[in-house]
Amino acid sequence: MLKQERQQVILNEVALHNRVLLTDIAEVLNVSVDTIRRDVIQLDSERKLKKVHGGAISLGYTNEGIPQQKVYALDKKSKIADKAVQLLKSGNVIIVHGGTTCLEFAKKIPSNLSLTCFTMSLPIALELAKKPKVEVIIIGGTLSKESLIASGANAIHNLSKITVDYSFLGTGYVDANYGLTEFDWESVQVKKAIVQSSKKAVLLTISEKLNSQNRYKTCDLQEISIMITELSPSDSKLEDFREKNITLL
């Protein structure tokens, strides 16, 4: 077998599966691992793949150097935020919870819109503070150092005393039958209170979270009035959700 053929097999494998193990290929091609290793070293130097300990991975598959400062799936979240801000009318009173999707939403609130916004998220409060016509009210509570969101009994108590037109919130997991779920119990308590405090609860979520669930339940899907994903409302992935009594945007 020619060297070029071998190398092509390796590249095909990487293209198809994003990875190969040296030992696998060596066995399949019936040559020594050393030979395959030398092939991979060469292909790496030609920048056709990335050699790693024990194998090789596709170049696109590497996270080299790109510090993950960016928001995951920002394009989708941005699309969601665009749809969400359409709901707003001047004079509305809203709650914005937290998370990166809500943060995108907060950023996109038009500066000519007069709003009263409650939030327990520090990043969102800072963002809203930039909008001249938005009155920002912080919901106090114990601060989570990870999410920079206030929660706890205090937050829930404060929420119990208000009623707003819309609440905007994300979720860790959502399933058409199981509803909204979270990994974290504290989160659930606060989100429950938010849903209760709002005439219409708006769920902002990327489609990747659809049909997933975790241990603690926030609420049934029916308690949400509007669900916004980056998908078109007619997308087939939303089929299960269309049957439920909620508006899809």
Place this chain on the structure above:
Amino acid sequence: MLKQERQQVILNEVALHNRVLLTDIAEVLNVSVDTIRRDVIQLDSERKLKKVHGGAISLGYTNEGIPQQKVYALDKKSKIADKAVQLLKSGNVIIVHGGTTCLEFAKKIPSNLSLTCFTMSLPIALELAKKPKVEVIIIGGTLSKESLIASGANAIHNLSKITVDYSFLGTGYVDANYGLTEFDWESVQVKKAIVQSSKKAVLLTISEKLNSQNRYKTCDLQEISIMITELSPSDSKLEDFREKNITLL
């Protein structure tokens, strides 16, 4: 399975749900927790996520947020902060109001000190959130866009329900006879509430503000327990204040 694949799985999980538990991932990928821990340590050092106790979280949240303007008289304020942190003992419950002097103070809180800190200032909350052993509780209220401090009836009501060991606050103006005064009515209300809620109120102020006054009064000097300036307590500029019944530091 290649190390890179594992790390990719971890990054995906973090990107999607903002968090992972080491034990969960270890079970899913069928490797020891130690291996996952080492992966996470590496990814952390590459700034692709943030390692926390028991798991990892997304960097996207760890929002630094505040546009850092130049602080006037930073050297003096830093000196004041140095003196102020000496008062703290592990287990103390304190209120930290806002302003650049208090912010310096918050930054200088030693990271080995266990504290419970109430604050209504967003910049200070963000700073305190970096201290592992400090529990941060946000006092909610209407957010001032200039100072990023929550105030209003809500804040005052929340303050009325707590009692703390120390409160740390700045002032716009201070005079040995007229006490602490402000230009701003809202500010005064909140500061009054803070002084009332604390066993000992600690005033942090640069000496330039001594012997000045404005329209609204926060409290008499006697209601303050400790006043800290950048000056030596024996400095002649503090003469008027030495006669009053407060501790100078």
Place this chain on the structure above:
DNA sequence: ATATCTTTTGCAGTATTTTGCAACCTTTTT
């Protein structure tokens, strides 16, 4: 065809990396 040279391949011995484990410390929770 033979001798010479170059490239490729496998092997052996020696490094290096990765991984899991155990003992011991630290943080968190109760």
Place this chain on the structure above:
DNA sequence: AAAAAGGTTGCAAAATACTGCAAAAGATAT
């Protein structure tokens, strides 16, 4: 304060990598 969960360190086994070398294969020249 105790218990539980998580973290750290050092270590040893296993897997993988690297180096030098020599046989094999192929190419080139005489």
